[in-house]
Amino acid sequence: MAENWVRICAESDLEENWGEVALVDGYQYAIYKTKHGIFAGDHLDPHSQALVLARGIVGEKNGNPTITSPLYKEVYDLTTGECVSDPSYSIKVYPVEVRDGDVYLKTA
Numbered sequence: 001m002a003e004n005w006v007r008i009c010a011e012s013d014l015e016e017n018w019g020e021v022a023l024v025d026g027y028q029y030a031i032y033k034t035k036h037g038i039f040a041g042d043h044l045d046p047h048s049q050a051l052v053l054a055r056g057i058v059g060e061k062n063g064n065p066t067i068t069s070p071l072y073k074e075v076y077d078l079t080t081g082e083c084v085s086d087p088s089y090s091i092k093v094y095p096v097e098v099r100d101g102d103v104y105l106k107t108a
Helices: none
Strands: 006-008 018-026 027-034 037-042 057-061 064-067 075-077 098-099 101-108
Touching: 006 018, 006 027, 018 057, 018 101, 027 064, 027 101, 037 064, 037 098, 057 075
Parallel strands: none
Antiparallel strands: 006 101, 018 027, 027 037, 057 064, 064 075, 098 101
């Protein structure tokens, strides 16, 4: 499948330290605006298999932005997708760009 840049929303639609869900071609992505920038990752929690990560707690660990699952509390680094609290889990993260005030997500 070819990689595509998809417009998700206006940057002003995102609230800092909060997650939103973007549905693109039937797949749910979690989009987060943090003090470090805007990040995207899987909305699916790999531990519970529930679509909940956008409702997690946005935070920071070792200077990197993180999301904490609202169910089992695993903490994921939003720059790498690695689970910093349990290395047996990870999420996929996706490139995001802001162009002329709009947020674009690179899908695969």
